[in-house]
Amino acid sequence: MRDLLVGGHNVPNFKLQFAELNDLAAWIEMIQTVRDNFPGLETAKQLEDYKKTVIKNIERKTALCTKSDNGNIVGVLIFSYHSKCISCMAVHPNYRKIGIGYAMVKKMIELFPKDMDISVTTFREGDLKGVAPRALYKKIGFLEDELVEEFNYPHQKFIFRNRS
Template sequence: MENKTICVNAVVDYVESHLDGKIELEMIAEAVHYSKYHLHRLFAETVGMTVHDYVQRRQLTEAAKLLIFSDKPILEIAFQCGYESQQSFSAAFKSMYKLPPAAYRNNQNFYPLQLRFPLCRNISILEPAKQNIRLAELADIPAWMDLMRLSIDGYPMMDETVYLKKLKGSILEKRALVLKDGNILIAAMAFTYAPGSIEFFGIHPQYHSCGIQKLFLNTLLETYLPRQEISTTTFRVNDKADLGHRKRLIQLGFVEKERLTEFGYPTQRFVFTPPKKEEGHIHEK
């Protein structure tokens, strides 16, 4: 575990120091003294995305920041963020932010796709239990917001002021759940009672393999939304900003429904229909 932590931290440090140029896996591997294959595997297992995806998201975030907070020409920003042409930069930017760079600049609304990855060094939960999930409190808001920024994959239309107001309402109305590993908030969910829906569900990337998705769904079905149909929205198929949200919903038993546009972002609704009453509760496999 310690070696993995050292390796991932070294990669993150290298990327952060070279955001203003072209970054390739071979360059990082040589700098941190790991084979590129070993580095690729460890990083993906820990961070939940490949080194290439992490680099692209960090550089596009820096590009978005420059588009909003500087007057630099788009071509200069493209070169500064590791792209060889304005055309390749514009294509990559639009695939993530859903707007070409010029239109994004005109909107004057910055939101990061990817912040520096904060590695948790001491992961202790291997089999989290439902009794550890509790209703959120107002004191949990700062940690919740940090988790939201880390797990939402940079929804580029996010307005944190609006989100914070909705979050406070969810907590006061007892529609928000959290799970901690020691002092680390590792999962959070906001939901509605009628109709039953999941408004937000974020899990720290290092905990995706711990069965937390199923644990929260079981908690909803057994305690808060018994025998109710549950809906939620996520990325559309082939959206390059998606780091696995669709796949995890499908694995839980959610079914694709209609396509939507929420706050200017293309999404799709998914629905989970619980088993009939006589079939009993859903159990962990």
């Protein structure tokens, strides 16, 4: 088990990697823990559709996961080169505030070509669900953009100008 590098500091006993098909059950188990924070994952049908999306992204190498030393998935991130965005990012509640989300987003940014803007939508200011993700995206350098609605829920788009 390698240490996860976060902001120049090692976070021991975590491994950040591309997800593999044999990670699917653990991925879905982790998502079920946090699904109340994700509009669009309320029903069994939506969760089944999400599972198909995860499989597609694993096969495309656009799905990252962070595993703990016991092999549990504690963080997930799906992104799209075509849409130039983060589609889904979540960290298990027991593993938050130690740099896992930061490390996954920074790794994803490294995979994108330079001079390509990357977007993400998250909750709007004032929404309690948005406090942590908004702070994370701002810390990384994402800038607030337009207000949007996804899954019949108010969101805000953020843009990262990938120039370095």
